[in-house]
Structures are given as structure tokens and as C-alpha cells.
Amino acid sequence: MKIFATIRFYWGAFIISFNTAVFMIPALMLFGKHKSTIVHHINRLTLFMMGGKLAQEGTMDANADMYVMNHQGIVDIIGLEALQNNHLRWVAKKELFEAPWFGNLLRHGEMISLDRQNKTGLLKLIKDVKESKDLYHRPVAIFPEGTRTDKQPLLPFKKGSKIIAEKLELRVQPIVITGSKWVLNEHIKTGHSGTVKYEFLPSFSVKSDDENWFETLRKDMQKVIDDEFNNNHCSR
Template sequence: MKIFARLRFYYAAFVISTVVSIMIVLLYLFPKHKPWILHTFNKVMIFLLGAKIETVGQPDERAQLYLMNHQGIVDIITMEALLDKNLRWAAKRELFEVPWFGLLLKNAEMISIDRQDRRGLIKLMKDVKESLEVMHRPVAIFPEGTRSRDQKLLPFKEGAKFIAEKFGLVVQPVVIVGSKQIVNEHEKTGGSGTIKVIFLPAIDVKKAPEDWYKRLHDDMQAIIDKQLSEHDVSR
């Protein structure tokens, strides 16, 4: 079983690399069709990876900022396949320097975050403002800031909270479970299965209590724990 899971991981890496390469070329050749290209070819990746997507709840059409837990690249593939929203992802600067994948981020005009630069939050503010007012694209952020290895959510970084409150955004919280079953980047294993995407009620930050961000962390953790205890589905 371990050998099969390892082979599935390398198969998944091949699929992702190949489809990403195709998307890079198409984004360059047909820049006016970026949303369609990203949505369609991420759906293709989900199919080729042997995954299915199950949703609970409904995304709020008013959402300007998506906040979700993070296990690996499959989280991004899943959300892009599921939502035809032309999301603008905020990712650490180092990912923009990764061969192939970095080109995809650049061609898709995603947001680069430099965690070593004190001015990073200022740049993020400018990028979010441009995303919403000029590009008319909702922003997607992993508030944990990095990938968690287990069931516990890492502490949420303050950047997402600051941005949401600064611009008075409508936040769409999302919990994703089951994506590690498809590709586990820590253990280098893979498989087929169902990815469950749970949409929590949207939060209008202008009307939310002061501790909305902490409550969100606790609510998302409770859902993650419930999925494991009642449905045997890990994050």
C-alpha cells in the first residue's frame, strides 16, 4: 500500500506539472480568457487526480475575501475548480520563483507577499485594493500563513484581519478537508477520494464583533474536529 501511495504521489506530480505547463502557455496566448482557463483546467486536474469535490453550504456572492485552512496545493486546485470567481491568491514571494509554478502565478496575476519585508503589509493593502476596485477579483488568503502538518489550525496571521477591517470587507470562511488524501506533500503519498469544501456563513466585517477573527479560528477548528470524529475525514 505504501508503494502504491508513493506511486500515486508521483503520478499526481506529473499531472499537476503537465497541466500547469499547458495553463502557462494558454494564459500567455489568451490573456482575456484567464478566468475560463484557470477554472476549466483546474477541473481537469481534479478529474485526472481521481478526486471528487463535495460541498456543504453555499458561497456568498458578496464575498470579497476568502479565508481557508491550508494543507497543500490541492486546496488551491479545488477552489479554482469549484468557483468560477477568478480568485486572486496571495502567496509568499518564494513561490513566484519556483520553476513553472512561479510562471503560472505571475501570468495569472496573483499577489506576491514578501514576509521578510517590513513594507509587505503596505504592498498587500495596495494589491487588495487593486484587486477589488480595478481588477474586480476577490482575494484568497490562507490565514495560517503556511501548511499545517496535523489537525490543529496554526495561529492566524494578523495580516488578513487587518486587511478585512481596513477595507470593511465581506469575508467568506471556508474549511477544506480530505485534500491530503489526494496529495500529501509532507509524506509524498497520494490517492483518490473526496475533498469536502465547507462554506461557513459570510462575515460582514463592518458589522462583526471585535473578536470575529478569533471566533472564526475557533469555529473552523471545531468543524475540522467534527469532520474527523464523525466522518473520519482529516484535514
Template sequence: MIFARIKWLYAVIVIFTGMTLMITIFYFVPKPYAQKISAWFIRLLVFVPVKVHGAPDPDAQMYLINHQSEMDIGIMETITSKNLAWVAKKELFKVPFFSLVLRLPKDIALERESKTALVKLIKDCKDRLDQGRVITIFPEGTRTETGKMKPFKAGAKMVADKFSLRVQPVVLIATAYHFSNKRKDFHPGTVHAIYLDSFIADKSDPEWLKNLQIKMQKVYDDELANHPCYR
């Protein structure tokens, strides 16, 4: 138990140091290298290689990713060269220190339970798209460590439909097994990331987001079946 806590604490220190590195170098390197360097720093020091399945679409304008662990953002930053614009709940932009990690690269704050939140979300996403960035969303809206994805929230579909975006789903496999703040647990090892085929958002199809969740869950379950260590 003590050794497990020491491993977790080591990972926390590495993550904190990586975020500090990103903040420190942000104005000294071209965009988006500060985020990429920080993410690679963390990945290499916590010994988490990533095996990528499928291929990123060079024309993707939005990534939709399942969310289990605090490591997910760093993993995604290292498997694409794109300048990602993360959508995160507004409360995180108020957290001391961590808020700088979101504010410096001008990630997108989403205010929940607000009538004007989706209007602002669409406006901010249009601004980032005009800058050539890729809108990146955890459509579940929060982490879940059960392996069962929560229902995808409508915001991602509204943005994708509004601008007819090319959407590429990405399924990360059991990242909570490797790092969990909730359980205070850390296991080095290979993470599997699966790029699914991209598609153009079709606002005439009211069910595409729901159907995508079902598809991503099946991909997750099928991949998990090949890795008994996660069960």
C-alpha cells in the same frame, strides 16, 4: 510502498502537466479560464471529486481557507466561478516555472518580515478588488497536516478591515490525506469543502479573526468525526 510511491508520482505528473497547461493557454482564453481549466484537468485526472456543503456568497470579496495540501488551490478554483487573487509568500514568485503560475494571473506576493509588506499587501489587494477579483488567503500562512489550524496571521484581518470586505470562510476537510508532498502520498477520493456564512469585516472587533479560527476548527473537527477513514 512502491505502489504508493507510483500513485504519488502519477499525481505529481498530473499537477505539473496541469500547471503547464495553464501557462500555455493563459493568453488564449478569457480570464480566469486558464486557472479553472487547469484545476479541473488536475482534479479529473487524479480522481478527486469534491462534495460542497453550504453555498458560495455571490458578493464575497475575500475567501479565508485552511491549508493542508498542494491540492487546495486547485480545489478552490473548481468550486467557484470567481476570479481569485491568491496571496502567496514572495519566495514562491521566484521559483522557476511555478512562479509563472502566480505571475501570469497577477496573484499577490506577500513579503514576510518586512515593515512595508502589509502596506504593499493592502495596495495590491485594492488593485485586485477594483478588477472585481476575490482576495483569497490561507490565513495560517503555511500548510499544516496535523488537522489543527495554526494561528491565523493578522494580514487577512488588516485587509478585510481596511476595505470592510464581505468575507466568506471555506473549510477543506483532510486534503493532506488525499495528497501530500511531504509524505509522498496520494489517495484518490472525495474531498469535502464547506462554505460558512459570509460576514462584513468589523474593524471595531479586534477578536474576529481569532474567533473565526476557533469556529473553522470546530467545523473541521465536527466534519472529520463523520469520516473515520481520515483518523
């Protein structure tokens, strides 16, 4: 019933906020050397308390420099952090760094801030990704759609991800996420118990002379999304 789904949404939102504010941020401040492990275990706890489970297909390439994913909501991030422990460095819009609680989480987690209103934002992003690769040795996680959507078709990918990958000659791995919107739908404010699936597609090294790689990547991800819906009745 819709009323129970609505109650589950607010329960999920509370759990995410509570665990972030009470457990994750203080732990990151006190035990900075173990950030990746802290984020991994607390997100596993959060997903469990929300009634979510994880499924994986394919293998995550630990040598990838950038992971590109479709995006439905915050459960995408929670689930991937719960699934692996590779110390990802997420790219998030600047406004999120200014938000209560989550802004502190992003800053203490040393995530990457993207100012989409600033003309120099792309230059800063290139610099930050290069530092992630060469200095911090942390892979970058990015949503090339640039925003959340509740639709099945992927939104057009922003060109920033393409420019960065080509300029820095990154190794890229696409990840297709399905089921997260069922666990927590931020558009219509409903929640359910369910499984979030992460399908890891083959990684590849970007060559600037392959002009079509970015569109091919998007088509490959869309095909997985469509197959998952048609064969398993699981939306993204």
C-alpha cells in the same frame, strides 16, 4: 500499500506540473481574456486525472471580498479553482513567484505576491487587496495560517488578514477544506483517490469595533474540522 500510495503521489505531482507547464501557462498567455475559465477547466482536468472528486456544503458568496481557508497543500487550490469560476486572486509568498513554472502561472494569473521578510510587505498587501476590490473586482483568497500543516489543529492565524479586512472593511467568507491531504500528502509523499470537501461558512462584513471576530472565525473553522473528523473520519 505504501508503495502504491507513493507511486500515486509522484503521478499526482507529475500531472500538476505537466498540466501547468504544457496547458495552463500557454493558454493564459494566449487567451488572457478568459483566464478564469482556463484555470477552472484545467484544474478540473488535473483533479480528475489524480483521482480526486469534489464535494461542497454551503454556498459560496459571490459578493465576498476575501475568502479565508485552512491549508494543507496545493490540492486545496486546485480543488477550489475546479469547484468554482469566480476569478480568484490568490495571495502567495514571494518565493513562489520565483519558482519555475508555478512562478509563471502566478504572474500570468495576476496573483498577489507577499514578501514576508520585508517590513513594508503588509502595506503592499493592503494596497494589492484594495486594487483587487476596487479596480479588478476580483475576490482575494488567502490562507491565514501562513503555511501548510499536516496537523488537525489550525495554526495561529497571522494578523495580516485581520488588519487588511478591518482597514478595508471587507466582506469575508471562511471556507473549511477537508480531504485534500488524503488525495495528495506533500509531507509524507503519498497519494490516493478521494474526495476533497469544501464547506462554505456564512459570510459577514467586518466591523473594526468587533475585536473578537478574527478569533471567532478561527474557532468556527476548527469546529467544522473537528466535526468532520469525528463524524466522517475525514482529516483536514
